[in-house]
Amino acid sequence: MIPATSHYDATQTVNLTGVGTGDYLFEDGWWFRVSGDTAESFFPVPTGSACSGANGTVGWADVGNRGLFRAVNSLSLVSASPNTGRLVLTMAVTNLSAVNPLTISLFHGADLDVNGSAGTDNATLLVPNNYMRVTDTTTGFADYGTFTPAVNGYLVRPFAATTDVFGLLADTGLTNFDNTGLPASSFDFTGGYQWDRVIPANGTATVSVIITANTPLTASGVAVGGRVLTSEGRGVRGANVTITDERGVSHTVSTGVNGTFRFEDVQPGQTYVVNVRSRRFSYSPQVIQVNDNVADLQFVAGQ
Numbered sequence: 001m002i003p004a005t006s007h008y009d010a011t012q013t014v015n016l017t018g019v020g021t022g023d024y025l026f027e028d029g030w031w032f033r034v035s036g037d038t039a040e041s042f043f044p045v046p047t048g049s050a051c052s053g054a055n056g057t058v059g060w061a062d063v064g065n066r067g068l069f070r071a072v073n074s075l076s077l078v079s080a081s082p083n084t085g086r087l088v089l090t091m092a093v094t095n096l097s098a099v100n101p102l103t104i105s106l107f108h109g110a111d112l113d114v115n116g117s118a119g120t121d122n123a124t125l126l127v128p129n130n131y132m133r134v135t136d137t138t139t140g141f142a143d144y145g146t147f148t149p150a151v152n153g154y155l156v157r158p159f160a161a162t163t164d165v166f167g168l169l170a171d172t173g174l175t176n177f178d179n180t181g182l183p184a185s186s187f188d189f190t191g192g193y194q195w196d197r198v199i200p201a202n203g204t205a206t207v208s209v210i211i212t213a214n215t216p217l218t219a220s221g222v223a224v225g226g227r228v229l230t231s232e233g234r235g236v237r238g239a240n241v242t243i244t245d246e247r248g249v250s251h252t253v254s255t256g257v258n259g260t261f262r263f264e265d266v267q268p269g270q271t272y273v274v275n276v277r278s279r280r281f282s283y284s285p286q287v288i289q290v291n292d293n294v295a296d297l298q299f300v301a302g303q
Contacts, residue, residue, distance in 0.1 A: 012042070012109070012166060019085030019213035020140050022116015027190070028109070028211075030091055031169045034068060035103035040169045043071070054078065055291070062096065069102055069199070070094050076291035084215040088268060088291045090208040095199040102199040105152075107177070108209045109165045109192035115140045118159065118188040125182040129154050131217060132182060134189050143217030144191060146209045149246060151193045156181030159188035166190060206246060206271045206289075224290060225262035226297030228255045228276050228283070235259025236301070239278040246270055266290055274299075 016025035031040040046058040059072045074090040095102040114121050114136040123134045131145035132154070155177035157164045168175045169192070177194040197205045210217050224243060228236045235258035243263050244250040255261045266272070268291050276283035281301035288294065 012111075016085070016087065016211070016213070019079065020083050020115060022113070024085075024112060024114060024116065024142055024213050025087075025110065025211065026113050026118070027111035027166060028089075029166070030073065031107040031109070032063070032093075033105040033107075033174070034066075038174065039172050040105075040107060040175060042170070043073075046073075067096060069096055069104070074289055074291065078292060080215065083213075085213045086215060086217075087211045088208060089211070090206060090289065090291065092204055092206045092271065092289075093197075093199060094204045095201060097201050099201050101201060101203075104197055104199065104205075105176075106195045106197065106207055107169055107175075107192055108146075108207075109169060109190065110144055110209075110211060111159065111164075111166065111188075111190045112142045112144065112211075113188070114142050114213075119186070121187060121189050122185040123156060123182055123187075123189050123191070125154075129179045130193070132156070132191060137186070140214055142214075143212045144209070145217050146193055146207070149195065149197075149205075149207060152196045153177035153179050153194045154181075154191065155179075155194070156184060156189065156191040158184070159190050164190040165192045204271070208268075208270065210268075222266050222268050222290060222293045223262060223264055224266045224272070224274075224288070224294040224297065225260065226295070226299070228259040228261065228278070228299045229301065230281060231301045231303075233300075236278055236281060239276055239281075241299075242275045242277070244273045244275070246272075268292065 012027040012029035014028045015023050017023050030043045033040045047061045049058045054077045056075045072092045076088045078086045112134045120137045121134050125132050130151050133143050135141040195207045199205045228239045239255045241261045242250050242252045275285045276299045283299045
C-alpha cells in the first residue's frame with residue numbers, strides 16, 4: 001500500500017514486514033546534490049501520490065522549490081512465496097530547464113535489520129560494486145542492489161547517529177560514496193548507493209534499487225508483451241515492435257497471430273520506449289516503466 005501524501009514527512013523511517021520475522025527495513029530514503037551545492041539534501045514531503053495494489057508512486061512537481069527538477073519515485077512490492085519479498089524502488093528525475101543540462105548526484109540509503117534484529121547482522125559484497133547481502137547470525141537474509149545504470153559507488157557503515165550512511169548524508173559537508181565498509185560482521189547495517197548523472201535539457205534520468213528478503217536478488221529479466229491492433233481492434237500480423245532501454249540498446253520482434261508480441265528477459269527497474277512499425281498503419285511510441293511482467297501493452301493504429 002502507498003499511503004496518502006499527507007502521511008509522508010521528511011524522515012527516513014519506514015517498515016517492511018510480512019517478508020520474514022519482524023521488520024526488515026528500519027530506514028529508507030533518497031537524497032540529491034546538484035552541482036554547486038555544499039551538502040546533500042533529503043527529498044522533502046512529496047506533492048502527490050497514487051497507488052494500485054502493490055504498486056505506487058510518489059512525486060515532486062518541483063523538488064525543493066528550486067525550479068531545477070521534478071521527480072517521481074515508483075514502488076513495486078512482490079511476494080512470490082510466504083516470508084519472502086522483492087521491493088523495487090525507481091527514482092526518475094526530469095530536468096525542468098529547456099536550455100541547460102542538470103548535473104546531479106542521487107543517493108539511496110537503507111537501514112536493514114534482518115529478522116527485525118539490530119546489531120547481529122553480517123554483510124558482504126556479492127558483485128562489485130552494486131550487489132550486497134546482509135545475513136542474520138541465526139537465519140534469514142536480505143539482498144540490496146542495483147543493476148542499471150551503473151552506480152558510481154556504495155558505502156556501508158554501522159548504525160550511529162552521525163557517522164552512519166544516513167548521518168553522513170544529513171551533515172553539512174559533501175559526501176561521496178567510496179566503495180568501503182564491506183565485509184562487516186556482527187553490526188547494525190546501514191548502506192547506500194550513489195549515481196552521478198548529467199541530465200540534458202528537458203531530459204529524464206532514472207535509477208533503481210532492489211531490496212529482497214529471503215530470496216536472491218538476481219538480474220533475471222521479466223517479460224513485456226501485448227498486441228498491435230487496427231483502429232477496429234483487429235490484430236496486425238507482421239508488424240515490427242522495438243523496445244529500447246535507457247542506454248539506447250534496442251531489440252525487435254515481429255507480431256504473430258492476432259497481433260501478439262512478447263519480449264523476454266527485459267531488465268526490471270528501467271524506463272523503456274516501445275515503437276511499432278507497420279507498412280499499413282501508423283502507431284505512436286509508448287514510454288513504460290518496467291518493474292514486473294507486462295502482459296497487456298496495446299498499440300492501436302492512429303493513436
